[in-house]
Amino acid sequence: DIVMTQSPATLSVSPGERATLSCRASQSLGSKLAWYQQKPGQAPRLLIYAAATRATGIPARFSGSGSGTEFTLTISSLQSEDFAVYYCQQGLTFGGGTKVEIK
Amino acid sequence: EVQLVESGGAVVQPGGSLRLSCAASGFTFNDYAMYWVRQAPGKSLEWVSHINWDGGSAYYAGSVKGRFTISRDNSKKSLFLQMNNLRVEDTACYYCAKDIGILSAGATFHFWGQGTLVTVSS
Numbered sequence: 185d186i187v188m189t190q191s192p193a194t195l196s197v198s199p200g201e202r203a204t205l206s207c208r209a210s211q212s213l214g215s216k217l218a219w220y221q222q223k224p225g226q227a228p229r230l231l232i233y234a235a236a237t238r239a240t241g242i243p244a245r246f247s248g249s250g251s252g253t254e255f256t257l258t259i260s261s262l263q264s265e266d267f268a269v270y271y272c273q274q275g276l277t278f279g280g281g282t283k284v285e286i287k
Numbered sequence: 288e289v290q291l292v293e294s295g296g297a298v299v300q301p302g303g304s305l306r307l308s309c310a311a312s313g314f315t316f317n318d319y320a321m322y323w324v325r326q327a328p329g330k331s332l333e334w335v336s337h338i339n340w341d342g343g344s345a346y347y348a349g350s351v352k353g354r355f356t357i358s359r360d361n362s363k364k365s366l367f368l369q370m371n372n373l374r375v376e377d378t379a380c381y382y383c384a385k386d387i388g389i390l391s392a393g394a395t396f397h398f399w400g401q402g403t404l405v406t407v408s409s
Binding site: 273 | 402
């Protein structure tokens with residue numbers, strides 16, 4: 185089974201700063217990776233799929249990169265609404281999540 | 288506008304059964320694979336099951352295989368999850384989700400419902 189490892193578990197960032205989240209897969213499925221955002225009490229929302237394609241309506245400050253087993257989600261300038269938990273997913277497996285909190 | 292509305296969550300004793308439903312609207316339901324994903328309190332997300340667009344193929348996580356059954360009624364734009372022999376560890380919020388790809392089970396979860404809570408406790 186694929187294991188998805190996200191780091192760090194918690195990321196403290198000031199509004200307006202850049203956030204970089206990492207995701208590592210135990211085996212490669214090419215560029216078939218997605219990122220989701222989840223706010224408290226809400227369902228997850230698809231941000232990025234195919235490693236680097238933004239889903240409909242997702243702001244350009246969100247970008248994804250990587251292939252193989254190493255992937256990155258970058259939020260270029262954090263807005264107040266971006267503080268949330270972010271999950272990566274490859275195949276049918278999700279990572280443990282990275283919580284982005286206000287510094 | 289795509290909408291997915293789950294229902295059927297409840298408190299149930301270990302060994303009990305529940306049937307979850309997901310009502311879909313805003314898209315051509317019979318063109319898309321559909322998924323159930325769950326999230327235990329304070330935990331990450333876990334794929335549970337999915338079914339292809341015509342209901343001809345269904346897949347299950349090992350933790351639920353033999354106990355849960357996924358089905359769909361394309362005429363009613365509805366997805367179901369029959370959950371039998373429930374265990375304490377099945378306690379979670381259950382989300383239904385729609386694949387991003389038409390006639391594809393690529394496991395990219397494009398839209399999600401708001402979830403329905405299942406609590407298994409004696």
